[in-house]
Amino acid sequence: MAKRPLESALGSRKEGGEKKHVVIVEPNEEDRNEDEEDRSDDDDSDSDPESASPAHNERPTKKQRKQLSAQEVQIARETAELFKSNIFKLQIDELIKEMKIKDSHIQKIEKVLHRLHHLISQVPASETLSLSQAEQLFNHRKVAIPFPNPKPTKANYTFAYSPPEDVSLVGSFGLKTGISQSHGSSPSIDIALTMPKSLFQPKDFLNYRALYKRAFYLAYLVEHLIPLSKKHHLPIKISYQFLNDDVLCPTLKLESIKTDNEEDLHFINTKFSINILVGFPFGVFDQKKLLPDKNCIRVQRTMEDDGGEGHLPPTPIYNASVLSLTAYDYYLKYLYTTKKSTEEFKHACVLGRLWLQQRGFGSSFTKGGFGHFEFAMLMAALLNGGGLNGNKILLHGFSSYQLFKGTIKYLATIDLSSGYLSFSSLVGESITSKYNPEGFNVPTVFDKNVKLNILWKMTNSSYSLLQSSAIETMELLNDVVRDRFDPILLQKSNVDYLQYDVLMSLTVPDSIYASFSPLEKISFITFENYFKNKLYVVLKNALKDRVTNISIFNERLSNQFPINKLKPLTSSSPQTFKIGLRLNPEEAEKLVTKGPNNEDEKAALKFKAFWGSRASLRRFKDGTIQYCVVWQPKENESIVLSIARYVLDLHIEKEISHNLGHEAASFSSKLPTPLLPATSNQVVTSLVSFNNLKNSFEELQKVISNIPVGIKHLLPASSGLRYTSVLQPVPFATSNPDFWNDLVLQLESSSKWPDEISALENTKTAFLLKISESLNKETAYKAFITKDDSITFNDHICLLNILTPEGYGFRIRALSERDEYLYLRAVANADKQKALAQDIYLQFNRKYLGVVKHTRTITSMAHHFPYYSGTVRLFKRWLDSQLMLTHFPEELLELIAIKPFVDPAPYTTPNSIENGFLQVLNYLSSWNWKENALILDLIRGTPTHLEDDYKVANLSDKLSIQAYRVIELNFTKIRQNDPSAIKTQFFIASKDDPSGILWSNEGNLPIATRLTVLARAAMLLIKEHALSESTIDLIFTPSLNDYDFVIYTKPSNLVVSSGVLPPNSFKNLVGTETSFPEDLTSKYDLNDAFFHHLNAKFGNILIFSTQKFSALASEGSNVICGLFIPVSLAKKKFKVTLGMDIKPLDGSKDEVVVNKSSIFSQISLLGGDLVRTIKEKK
Amino acid sequence: MVSTEIKGFHILPVKFSGSSADHYIFFRKHETREQKNTSRAIFFFNLPICTTGAVVKKYLQQVALGATMELFTASILTECPEDVWLDMTRLTSDLELNGLKDEGGGSKLPRNCGIVTFIDKAAFQLAFTALKALSSLANVTEWPLNDLGSKFFRSCLKKQILDPVELAQTIAQSVVDFDRAEAESIEQLQNQTQLVDEDGFTMVVGTHRKTKAGILGKQKLAASVEVEKAKDKLKKKEKDDFYRFQLRQKKKDEMNDLLMKFRQDQEKVRLMKEKKRFRPY
Missing domain, CATH: 3.30.70.3020 (Alpha-Beta Plaits)
Structure with missing residues (x-):
């Protein structure tokens, strides 16, 4: 809140606006400035053809061109140095332009302010009144005196109004750092009236006295402003408002009223409201007596309160509130001087303000007590020092970006709670600001001159939030690889359920208010x-x-x-x-919550007192005996x-x-409970069941490596082995669709591999047969071979299936060094079918190469981020409940789900399943995949230290700028060929896959669109109805009305054999599977088989959707939904290559149309006894 | 009036047991250029799902008793996710291997099509007349598609599990076939090593790769590797900061680079602005 005399502020606006202080002047920039000046006279015609400056239209002569480029080179150079990069500077420029308040609005407001100033000067002085006289002065129905609580009862001092010493325009409007606001919230303009000194006595700072006088002053002002405003044609609605939620500081809020009278001056279109603040004259009270550790509210003390000591507790909030009332005028001058001495201060303020706003910070108590005023004050203080030895943190010549970054860095690295910053706001003398490492354990930026802690409205809690925001932003600012402008300044990040890992609500019973004693009241x-x-x-x-x-x-x-x-x-x-x-x-x-050692008696007492009966003594493995809570x-x-x-x-x-x-807890209940002993005392991040599977795999690995057939590696490649399968691995759970865990067997290189693909597959099968034989003969493993059709056109692939004695299933595909070479040769030879052959190569790459790398990466990520596994499983579960899971490769989903973990900006890495899930949904709902690629840097963790880490980052396997550029180029290329995303929707690249399309190559547009729509719907639901059990249930309920028809299939009883605890049942009553069935296929899910047959037979004209996990479907009854691809519904000319079920059209010669009824009857024949009903959409 | 013919195809309405909906099969005489008049096959389009030789046989017994069928060739594309068939063997090798799949040209038939070949001309004539009669009268007959359901799915699942003995035999056979084909190819290749071309060169064949494609591929690779090596060598020798013009050029390039990037950035920001990106709310 800075201030400047109203009149001069208004008068000097023009010259201030015209002053141009660009160091390097770009020719067309000048043109633009002239444009702007012209424009400030006419109204709000934004459409000025400013870009049509002559420099663009005429071809410059050779000499001009040379000059021009020389200047441009200079700009290019300087911006790269003064700003993070060119693009960052250009974006800042655009943003500041965008945030500017419309000139027409400013002019309107100036008129209003002039008139208001006139009104205020018309308010007559009052007589000196006693309390009862003062109260009687007003008609209670119309105007109340906004006395702070407790109201004065008897007063041996008087109340009066006399014209203010000074009327000033303060705050951001006065400083010209105001920015246009979001819809709904109205920006306000602050005017400060300073009460004349004659109204006060030196002791008035005690016991609310000055505040009472101020309250009367306000009420008197209102009483007179109402008739005056009518008389002078300024229709306004006046109400009281607590400034920054400070109940000690009521102010007047003036809002415009729309009237039909032409003489009336209304400003409703500008959306501005005007706050009239009433302040005390600077220095009217002894500032030392209002230091934060002093008591200024004397209360009667009872004996209990006394506690032996004779001191009343300090009243820091009261003191600071009174002090800041004296400093409106003063701080405006201070900030104004700073602005004059530092050219880019103004723009840095705008950046800071926006940064705070996006994160939900503001000057008021409820918003954390750190708003743009505090930001500006801190920045001003740092221009005069701020380091340990008073060394300057910011310099006057800094660019707006440097000022902003410097302040953020200060907030991120310097602890203002354990230490404090002291500065002086005395204008004219340069007194250095200094950081003292010994502080008061409250956030403090102390003004030695006013004796005010600027951060008086902050708490330790809000400070730590501010600090972590600054740290996150600092990391983003230091990111040299990608453009981080969006999350730093453009994205809002104050949505509570995305911001916090755990969000609880506590409703306060009435009885609590009793604990709020008078002593607590004066301090809080x-x-x-x-x-x-x-x-x-x-x-x-x-x-x-x-x-x-x-x-x-x-x-x-x-x-x-x-x-x-x-x-x-x-x-x-x-x-x-x-x-x-x-x-x-x-x-x-x-x-275990560990406490102090047994010997430390004092601490032990404290610990016991805090934890009550749950504190206990425990002996730990290393021999120490410690207090702890289990x-x-x-x-x-x-x-x-x-x-x-x-x-x-x-x-x-x-x-x-x-x-x-x-409420968000019911998210985790959406994850199925595994049918395992001892899962009820498992923490949510436990990976025990997955590790059992992993152990079984490692055992198998050992056994197989002992078979002498020339094996290089046996590598894991399944979701179960990378902690991401929806159902936890449970032994003998053969109905689980993820029961079989894929492994890739790399065979040793040899020159003898056949040079033809089917012969190669047959040779590999021969190896598998050999392994199978020796496993069946010599070990407790059971092995058999199955056919595999996962790669189109290559139907000689066989897989080796192995059942382990521990109860898990593994499925091995063999890979020789020759495979890739042959697929690539096929691509090279494919001629016209090149694209198709490429798709086949990608299929191969996914199944044999990509998945191995992916599994390795995801496994290490899941170890590093303990909540990733749960998040991705819940995310898949959600997709399955929406019948979407079968449409995407699981690897693709795992990559999407990891986004908030490796790149959470503007939020933080989620540390709970619900937060992770919501962040994934939030990302999906806002991801415009047509225009933006998802580029993931899959390294363990983000750098925690700031700039020192730069070197380490160079050495680490982070994505380099070059790698990043290559990926970006790949994306651009793909979008150039496919601008409407018909072939490739999601471009997701990482170091493992710079092509970005490995996992998304076979997507289709309607499904991708539906994913976005579903995520949006879920986020909207949460936004409108908050998180509650019913909202969450709704998010997990599919909408079947969107499909052309729904096939309800027979309920299957696969819950137990899928390894899931049936809902509403007890583990000990259900009993677990302990052996494999004689015929494995008897436990397979037939709904899944039906679904696959449908896709094979009608997949070219219909999109089918089903729930992959029948066991999780409501009441065990799954559905398969069908949607006709729109193209297939149109009339067509008869051709034998149509490839779909058609019927001739009556009265038409050679036109045909899809035969829906025949398709339905074939579907019901195919499903046979599996189909309960088929419901067609009307 | 329902038409009975479309573009030279006869329309054969059928229905499935327990369903009232009609399904339409389109058929015509199957003729190829070579056997214009001797053809004894019928081409069918829009066959219902799960049409196998057995199903067709059963149907013919029902409508044209005595028309003995020799062979039913179905399109292998019917249950394929793509619309064309890629022969991976052809694409990866030039060996003369019999594509097992492609007997009777199933890969060239479009989806949902099939060809029924009859044992002799008389049988063909019988069947064709009977079908034509049904078509022109628009007589709906029943297509013998049995209830499939869970039994069918389960048997499909079981079929995926291969018998190890049988599998071992097929594989052994295919390995033998492949070795023979390869041996032939090698022989051919060896013949080539005897030939001396115009320039007096002969082809050199190593012991490892046994086919022509393999060798040629390798040669290509080898050639490009050599070129790269040579280039690298040349580059190493050059000094790029010796002459003044080189230094100047370097500076100029740097400047241009910077400028280009700057302009690109400007353009990028302009695009962003157009997309109204700079609205923080």
Whole structure:
């Protein structure tokens, strides 16, 4: 909130606007400036042909051209140095242009401000009044005096109004750093009136006295402004508003009213509202007495409160509120001077403001207490120093980007809570700002001159959120490989369910309010501040390292209220607080909370006092005896949540945990529970069942490598072996569609491999036969050979199926060094069918090469991100419930699901399944795959240190700029040939697959579109109806109405044999499978077979969709839905190559049309006893 | 009035048991250039699903008793996801191997088509007349497609499991076939080594690769590797910062590069602006 005298601010606007301070002037830039000046006179004609500057139209002479390019070279050079890159600077320029407030609006507002200034000067002075006189002055129905709570009862001082010492335009409008706002929120203009000094006594800062006087002043002003505004044709609606949600600081909010009278001046079109702030004169109170550690509200103390000491607690919020009221005028001058001395300050402010806004930060208490004013003040302070020795962090000559980045870096790297920054706002003398590492454990930027902590509205919780936002942004700013402009400035990231890993809501029972004692009131002022702090302290102490951030916010109360009320209406329903947690993935799910050693008695006492009866002594493996608390994992409840419930009950109020809601928990209940012993005491991130499978695989690997047939490697290639299968691997669960785990067997190289594809396949089969024989003879493994048709046109492929004694199934495909060579030769020889042959090569690559690499990468990612496995499984489960899973290769989905883990910007890496899932959906709902490629950098983790990491990054296997460019070029090429994405929809590239189409080559457009639509619908549902059990159920319910027909198939009883615990049943009653059936095919899902036959027979004219996991379908009854491809429905000329079931058209010579009824009867014949009913869409 | 003929094809309406919907099969005499008048085959289009020799036989017994069928050739594309057939053997080798699939030209037939060849001209005539009669009267007959359902699916699943003994035999046979074909090819190749061409060169055949395609492929590769090597060598010798013109050129290139990039960026941002990207809300 900076300020400048209103009149001069208005008067000097023009010259300020014209001053041009570009160091390097580009010729057409100048032209544009002239354009702009012209334009500022006429209204809002945005369509000025500004680009049609002469430089573009006429061909410059040779000399001119040379000059021009020399200048351009200079710009190109400088921007690369002063800004991150050219493109970044150009984008910033565009953005700032876009954010500019319309000139026509500014002019309108200026008129309004002039008139308002005139109105204010017309308000007459009042007499000196006593409290009762003051109260009687107003008609209570019309105007109330907005006294802060508690209201004054008797006052031995007087109230009065006399014209303000000073009226100034303050805030961003005055500084010209205002930006246009999003729809719905109205930007406001702040005007500060300074009360005359004569109204105060030196002791008025005590016990709300100055605030009472100010409240009267406000009410008196309103009383007179109403008639005056009518008289002077400025139709306005006036209401009270708490500035920044500070209940000590009511202000007037003026909104325009639309009238028909032509003389009236209304500004409703500008959407601006005007705030009238009333401040105290600078230095009217002794600032030392208002330091944060002083008490300025004296209350009666009871004996209990006393506690032996004679001091009242400090009142930091009150003190800061009073002090900042004296400094409106002062800080405007300070910021204005800074702006004058630093050319790009203004633009950096705009960037900072936008950055904060996108992340939901603002100056008010509810928004974290760090808004654009605080940002600007911090930046100004850093221009005068800020380092440990007072060294300058920012320089006056910096570009807007450098100023912005420097401030973000400061926020990211310097801890303003454990230490603090002190600066002086004294204009004219350069006093260096200095960072002191010893602080007060509250976020502090201290102004030595005003004795005010600029960050007084911040809490430790909001500070840590700000700090982590700054760290994330810093990483993005340091990214040299890709353009990160979007997540830094353009994307909004304040959606709570995407921002936090765990989001809980706590409804407060009435009894809690009793704990809000008068002493608490003077230090915290409001119940919300008090309760949030209390929750924070308790949770922080309980969760310690398990969380990286705890944010507590209350549902926004209105801070605006009519002028005949004392405060906003409070709703009758109990208040709800939301608690957002960001977890530390390494600690969050640990079962033991460790405390102090046995010997440390003092700490032990403290520990026991905090944890109550659950604290116990334990002896650990290394011999230490420590206090600790042990937690029992519960199904569908994370450890963190269990802890939160326990400590809230213990320290806030008994049984308050019943009011603690965590709806997103029902997400994890969507994941099927495996039918395994001891799964109920498994934490959500447990990979035990997967590791059992892995062990079985490693055992097999050993056995097979001992068979002397020339084997190089046996490599895993299945979703179960990379922790991503929907159902957890359960022994003997032969009905699980993922029961068979693919493996790739690399055979040793030899020159004897046949030089022809079918002979090669036969030779490989001979190897498999040999292995099968020796496994069957010499081991407990059972092996048999099956045919494989996964690669079109190559029907000689055989697979070796192996059942292990542990109860798992593996399926081996053999690979020789010659295969790839032959497929590529086929491509080279294919002539006209080249594209087709290429597709075949890709099929081969996927099944034999790509999947091996993919499995390796995903396995290491799943180890590194503990919540990835759960997230991707839930994501697949969701797709399956929407009948979409069978349409995509699982590898493709795994790559999409990993996006928020390796590249979460503008959010953070998800550390819970629900957060991961929502971030995946959020990404899918906004991914415009026609225009953007998904390029993944699949390395373990993101760099945690900032610039020092640059060198390490060079050495690591991160994607290099070159690799990134190549991928981008690939994408451009593909889109050039296929601009409407008919052949390739999703382009997903990584180091494993720079081509970007390996997994998405066989997609189809309607299915890809449907995926986006479904994700959008889900996100919209959550946005409108919040996360609740019913919303989540709805997200997992398919909409069958969208299909042309639905085949309901016979329910299959495959739940147990798929290794899934049937819903509403008990494990001990169900019994698990312990052996393989005689005939494996008897346990296969016939719905799946039906689905495959349908696709083979009618796949060219119909898109079929089904649920892959019949066992998870509701009541075990699956459906297969069909949708006619629109092209196939049109009338056609008869041809024998039509390839679809047709019937002749009556009365037409050679036209035919698809024969739907015959298709339906063939489908029902094919399905036979499997079909219950077929429902056609009417 | 339902037409009975379309573009020279007769239309044969059939229905399936338990269903009222009509299905239409289109047929005509199958003639190839060589056997214009001696043909004894009928070409069918739009055959119902799961049409096998047995099904066709059963149907013919029903409508044209005595027309003995010799062979039923179905299109192998019918259950193929693509519309054309790629012969991978042809594409990967020039050996004279019999494509097992392609007996009777099944790969050239479009989807849902089939050819029925009769044992003799008389049988053909019998069947063709009977079918034509049914067609012109628009007489709906029943197509003997049995209930398939779960039994069928299960048997398909079982069929995927191969008998190891049988498999071993087929594989052994195919290996023998392949070896023979290869031996022939090698012999041919050896003959070529005897030939001296115009320039006085002979072809050299190594011991490893046994087919012509293999050798030629290798030669191509070898040639390009040599060229690359030579280029690399040349490059190593050159100094690119010796003459002043080289330095100047380098600077100029750098500048141009920078400028080009700058312009590209400008263009990119212009495009973004057009797409209204700079609206943060």
